[in-house]
Amino acid sequence: MDVADYDLGSDGETVAVWSVTEDGSPDQVLASVTPSSQSGTLSPFLASAIDTNQTLVAAVHSGDPTADNVLAADTAAITIETVPASVTFNDQIINDRFVDVASFSLGNNGQTLAIWSVTEDGSPGQVLGSVTLTAVSGTKSLGTSPYVRTNQTLAATIHSGEPTAANILAVDTADIAVDLNPSVGGNPPARTIDGDRLLEDITGDGSADLFDALSYYNNRNTDAIQNNPTQFDFDRDGDTGDLFDALALWNEISG
Known part of the structure; x- marks a missing residue:
């Protein structure tokens, strides 16, 4: 003031x-x-x-x-200006467990961004992911759990606290088409960290670290890695699933 x-x-x-x-x-x-x-x-x-x-x-x-x-x-x-919360959630194709919220604004009372499944009658179903936001506006990528395996409609919502159907301040829905990356070792779909075709995040947890290199090596002979050389050939020698790929992955992660 x-x-x-x-x-x-x-x-x-x-x-x-x-x-x-x-x-x-x-x-x-x-x-x-x-x-x-x-x-x-x-x-x-x-x-x-x-x-x-x-x-x-x-x-x-x-x-x-x-x-x-x-x-x-x-x-x-x-006089306190009332600023409503808002969220924009666009139709998209996902290939891992993350969905992208195009924009959000918390308004006066917003705190939490959540992703929901949607029931047949259009009501909120299950919370698939949520995050307490520190920025008052922006974009956000949220991981889903369980991750989405089939084409469906999801909802992005803004809440004043814990995500419940009773305290939704803003909502937008999007049609999600699923084209999942390979899953390695029973983990969520692997994903790229730097935007290229290679999937450095072997465990699908949203980050790349030593555990991803170890998981790659331990699962090097599985169909997920052997059948997808364009996504797992980290030493770029034309094949995939050997020690040199695991070392190249670790060098990329730690470099």
Whole structure:
């Protein structure tokens, strides 16, 4: 919030923002600052967010802000702008357990982004994945569990807390077509980490590390690896599933 104008009588005076009681008296200090200049404007940070329309007081104090040392004061009606949450979830083809949310905005009260299955009547079914967001807007890739194996409609939702059908703030649905990458060793579908054709994330957990190189080597003779050289030929020698591929994968991951 902004204090449009202040004018101090002497150095060391304080400008504070107060909440107001029902009878108009100062109640609680929400922000205070000792300005470096004698006059001007201020945009102090409030100690706690306000989420309801109310009257606040800006006051000048001779020292620490207390109700008995107010030198000047002015009141203002504060209106909280309502910003609705929103989410955009586009039709897409997935080849691993991750789906992409094209955009989200938390609005005033959003905290959580979730992916839901959808029942035949269009209602939310099961939560397949969720994340508590730190950014107020952006894009997001979410892993699903269990991962989606068949073409179906899914829903992306914004929630004020834990993802439940009762606290959905925004929703968008998308038709998901499934063309899964190979699954190695019973893991979720392998996926690329850097966007090329090779699937470095052997375990399908969203990251590439030593466990992926070990899983590759331990499963090097399985059909998933032997039958898909274009996706698992890490040393690029034309074949797949040997020690040199496992070493090349580890060198790529750790390099």
